[in-house]
Amino acid sequence: MGKKHPYRCAICHCYLDPGEGRICSDCLETIQRAEERKQAMRDNDVIPVSVRVPESIVEVGVCPFCGQGYEFQTIGQATDELLEKWAVQKCGCIDARLERMAEEERRKEERRRR
Secondary structure (H helix, E strand, O other), X not given: OOOOOOOEOOOOOOEOOOOOOOOOHHHHHHHHHHHHHHHHHHHHOOOOOOOOOOOOEEEEEEOOOOOOEEEEEEOXXXXXXXXXXXXXXXXXXXXXXXXXXXXXXXXXXXXXHO
């Protein structure tokens, strides 16, 4: 029985030089380009026309920490608190990230108590 060579890319299984890592440079570039495209779509709020609901309303939520505004597509009128919560979930500022981490800790604690 042949043993699998340890110097193979984890994705495309091409040969790697010793010490190169587990993924070849071509696969790393492909992954990075895909991540950049995803981030660009999140930053630009790109929603394909086929996904949009014709009766929807576009509302703006503002991050309470940095003041950045984000557009949200809603079916009906959303409350200011809900728009603010959505904006915090979407914002990339450090305070919003800390708030998201604290919220996750509160959820974990709540699940642990149940």
